[in-house]
Amino acid sequence: xxxxSDVAEKLGLKVVVQGDLSEIVSGCYVSxxxxxxxxxxxxxxxxxxxxxxxxxxxxxxxKGIAALxxxxxxxxxxxxxIKAETEKMTIMISPHSTFELAGLLYSMIKExxxxxxxxx
Amino acid sequence: MxxxxxxxxxxHLMGGDFTNAGSASSELKAxxxxxxxxxxxxxxxxxxxFEAEMNVIIHAVAGTMHYLITAEALTITVTDMGPGIKDxxxxxxxxxxxxxDWVREMGWGAGxxxxxxxxxxxxxxxxxxxxxxxxxxxxxxxxxxNADS
Numbered sequence: 001x002x003x004x005s006d007v008a009e010k011l012g013l014k015v016v017v018q019g020d021l022s023e024i025v026s027g028c029y030v031s032x033x034x035x036x037x038x039x040x041x042x043x044x045x046x047x048x049x050x051x052x053x054x055x056x057x058x059x060x061x062x063k064g065i066a067a068l069x070x071x072x073x074x075x076x077x078x079x080x081x082i083k084a085e086t087e088k089m090t091i092m093i094s095p096h097s098t099f100e101l102a103g104l105l106y107s108m109i110k111e112x113x114x115x116x117x118x119x120x
Numbered sequence: 121m122x123x124x125x126x127x128x129x130x131x132h133l134m135g136g137d138f139t140n141a142g143s144a145s146s147e148l149k150a151x152x153x154x155x156x157x158x159x160x161x162x163x164x165x166x167x168x169x170f171e172a173e174m175n176v177i178i179h180a181v182a183g184t185m186h187y188l189i190t191a192e193a194l195t196i197t198v199t200d201m202g203p204g205i206k207d208x209x210x211x212x213x214x215x216x217x218x219x220x221d222w223v224r225e226m227g228w229g230a231g232x233x234x235x236x237x238x239x240x241x242x243x244x245x246x247x248x249x250x251x252x253x254x255x256x257x258x259x260x261x262x263x264x265x266n267a268d269s
Contacts, residue, residue: 034230049227051227058146059142
């Protein structure tokens with residue numbers, strides 16, 4: 001079982017807003033379309049995106065996302081940070097591209113639960 | 121947690137207010153949880169409400185989101201002063217959107233709003249008048265209430 005904190009540590013992610021880092025990660029969803037995330041992401045998944053505006057926090061909160069990860073070293077907008085702090089939603093930044101980060105996370109999640117690997 | 125009776129209320133929605141996008145839906149979600157609505161229905165209702173809220177923020181000048189929860193059903197009614205929907209059939213098609221480019225760059229306007237509402241609700245009703253506005257009524261059966269909470 002992986003926690004948000006395990007993921008942050010193993011992938012060298014910079015935690016910009018700290019929510020509940022002990023939350024257990026159920027998987028990961030990758031999308032920059034917010035309606036797609038609303039329709040297809042699942043509770044306690046990590047969400048990898050390039051979007052940096054405050055609406056990502058609103059979507060993450062309503063979907064019960066474990067943490068947001070922004071790729072390519074993108075920084076969240078100041079308003080996003082304020083909203084995430086209010087909502088206690090973790091936001092982390094990775095220097096990796098979305099493709100690289102998703103690959104790394106896929107392996108990590110697969111190793112942590114070998115029997116349930118694959119798309120969920 | 122009320123086991124009987126009903127609860128209703130409403131939220132104001134402002135067109136173009138992306139900063140507070142999702143606030144009404146989040147509040148509604150909390151109210152549903154407090155009322156004792158089953159988790160699975162809360163999840164579906166939150167998605168449908170958020171999409172309806174975004175439709176107002178993206179396309180309309182202003183609107184309201186009204187909710188009525190009874191022992192049998194949840195009804196979310198979103199009424200807006202907006203441009204109306206010219207072609208409902210087209211608007212229901214996944215991928216079709218009239219949202220401007222800057223809204224699409226934010227990751228909205230993918231043409232998934234109404235399809236998402238349709239998929240996640242038990243049924244919905246759409247009334248629209250061009251140049252005046254749109255009323256969307258979204259229904260959820262609550263018979264299985266408390267079943268998994």
